[in-house]
Amino acid sequence: MSDSARLELLAAQIHPSGSVELGGEPQLLFIEKRQKVGDKIAVLLAGVEYEVEIVSIDKTRFRIRYNTVETTRPIK
Numbered sequence: 731m732s733d734s735a736r737l738e739l740l741a742a743q744i745h746p747s748g749s750v751e752l753g754g755e756p757q758l759l760f761i762e763k764r765q766k767v768g769d770k771i772a773v774l775l776a777g778v779e780y781e782v783e784i785v786s787i788d789k790t791r792f793r794i795r796y797n798t799v800e801t802t803r804p805i806k
Contacts, residue, residue, distance in 0.1 A: 737796040740773045740782055741803050744794070749787055749805055756787035758805070 746758040746765075757764040765771060770781045771794070785793040785800055793802045 733797045733799045734801075736775070736780070737782070737794070737799050737801050739775055740780055740796060741794060741801050743773050743775070744771060744782070744803065746792065746805050749789055749792070758784065758787055758792055 746760055748759045750757055750759055750764070752764075755766055757766045765784055767784050767787060769784050771784065773780050773782060780796065782794045782796045785795050787793075789805075791802050791804050793800055
């Protein structure tokens with residue numbers, strides 16, 4: 731499986747509840763925590779844990795990276 735295909739499967743499992751800016755720094759909101767640009771998120775896919783990095787966050791979308799591949803997802 732290519733990195734881009736794997737990233738799309740990983741990204742589909744990341745569901746932030748919103749975003750907020752604290753101290754001038756954008757953050758993604760999840761039920762139990764906040765994540766900021768540069769943070770890594772662990773995602774389980776087919777029994778294997780992968781890490782994706784948050785590259786950017788704005789009010790309606792966020793961008794993540796796996797290895798050298800990036801994708802943008804909406805914040806729902």
